[in-house]
Amino acid sequence: MRILVVEDDARLADVVRRALGEAGYAADVAHDGPAALEAFEVETYDLVVLDLMLPGIAGGGMEVCRVMRRHSSDVPILMLTALDSLRRKVEGLDAGADDYLVKPFHLSELLARVRALMRRAPRADAPVLEAAGVLLDPATRTAHRAGRSIPLTAKEYAVLEYLMRNAGHVVSSSQLIDHAWDTNYQGVSNVVQTYIRYLRVKLAEPGLPEVIETRRGYGYLIAVDG
Structure with missing residues (x-):
């Protein structure tokens, strides 16, 4: 299964990529909005881990999420943010995110949420x-x-x-x-x-x-x- 990690913090992006790799997923990384949308258009991903605060595009990760959702209705999107507020969570979910994870987070929780989203994804429709x-x-x-x-x-x-x-x-x-x-x-x-x-x-x-x-x-x- 292939995952796109969109995170402008290079250190955190590498930590997440390595954790996903050790869990058996293939993970690509994009560090800004335009790079994320280009990768999403060119490659086929099973899930996107998307930071809310992204450079390079007006509206940041929220706009990236909206554009991705217009192109694909079924790819799960897990949004990451340092802003722990109900309003931002609601905005993210309304923009098309499937789940929300607040920084800082434990990698074990990130991986658990990834597994849960993969199970719910339409392309993973067979339980076994x-x-x-x-x-x-x-x-x-x-x-x-x-x-x-x-x-x-x-x-x-x-x-x-x-x-x-x-x-x-x-x-x-x-x-x-x-x-x-x-x-x-x-x-x-x-x-x-x-x-x-x-x-x-x-x-x-x-x-x-x-x-x-x-x-x-x-x-x-x-x-x-x-």
Whole structure:
């Protein structure tokens, strides 16, 4: 799942980005209003963490929220602010925000709110994902196959979740990098193949077919059950 973090405080933005990454999300960062709207127009995000006080645009984060909401009615927006007043909260929610978090905040609460918004998002409509005999629960971030619990790292979970949300469709390596890593990824070129290999080992069951198919030259596929 891919998240856009919009925060003009570079230190805080980096802390949030790292926390989201450790939790298995891919996170991009924008530091002002125009950069946020450009990223939102170019990329597909599953959630936006949006600071209220933003430079570069009249109306700050409130206006960014309004513009984003006009372009997409279903992407969850979590608004951050140092202004703890009922009026500002109401304005933010009326502008299109789905939730509100007052600074300073604990990262554990931020992550809990992100998980809650992801569960409520229309694109995450299945409480439990099921494909190729694998059950994946986004609420608990756990996986099972043939009655066996499968331990996954945060990145393994992110790759498997994206494949399962697109079950029945071939997913390319570049799509997986876009959604399970982020725009700043500059690592090794075979990182996707490496994580696919990790997943195949963990998902393997004697006598059962492989969960993840390779379509050479195209990408990877998890078949739809039935």
